[in-house]
Amino acid sequence: MQLTEDPKFYEPRDCFLAPIPDIFAAANLLSRAVDAILEKNLTLAEDLIMQADMSALEAHNGKIATYRSREIHRVRLVPGAPPTMKDRTQRMPSYKVELSIYERDGWHCRFCQSPITSKEARKKMHLLLPMAARWGKANSEKHRGLSILESTLDHLLPHSRGGDNSLENLVAACGPCQFGRGNFTLEEVGLNNPFSRPPINDNWDGLRRLVK
Numbered sequence: 001m002q003l004t005e006d007p008k009f010y011e012p013r014d015c016f017l018a019p020i021p022d023i024f025a026a027a028n029l030l031s032r033a034v035d036a037i038l039e040k041n042l043t044l045a046e047d048l049i050m051q052a053d054m055s056a057l058e059a060h061n062g063k064i065a066t067y068r069s070r071e072i073h074r075v076r077l078v079p080g081a082p083p084t085m086k087d088r089t090q091r092m093p094s095y096k097v098e099l100s101i102y103e104r105d106g107w108h109c110r111f112c113q114s115p116i117t118s119k120e121a122r123k124k125m126h127l128l129l130p131m132a133a134r135w136g137k138a139n140s141e142k143h144r145g146l147s148i149l150e151s152t153l154d155h156l157l158p159h160s161r162g163g164d165n166s167l168e169n170l171v172a173a174c175g176p177c178q179f180g181r182g183n184f185t186l187e188e189v190g191l192n193n194p195f196s197r198p199p200i201n202d203n204w205d206g207l208r209r210l211v212k
């Protein structure tokens, strides 16, 4: 990340970079694929899943999740900010708590408001259609739609800075927003607290209907 005192830094922002239309298009394709699976039309599902594997998503993810852009990643020193504790072991809350946070946050990233998806749904898609819903060890072997949309939990005050697993410190986030911030506080990177605006609660279920 780049240290800067550029006045532009102080303009409030909700996320590093607004989601591109391809994210919503991929979410729509994956949702239709889930419907096709539930209707036992695996041929259609396979086609839809492959269409959602878009290279534009990888490029978007790269801009945010790797610290390359001075425009996107601005960091300032905040006097009195909690220090980084190097030996803190990361402990995540139980799966039940994790799920309750995704439900509370309407299966949308609380920063950029992208729709996000259930890990279990991704696993089931991979089981049924391993070639289309590809999921290897390396990032390049992962389906780009399923990868960028996968739900993650984000600590508002990072765990490494003393943040806990309370419901007030955890929000649903997409991969780019979660990995893009690293161990910086919201104030250090100039992001608004996502609790200052309500979550998006529409009919998006994070593809959970596939595993219910």
Ligand SMILES: [Zn+2]
Pocket (backbone or CB within 6 Å): 015, 109, 110, 111, 112, 113, 114, 173, 174, 175, 176, 177, 178
């Ligand atoms: Zn996001």
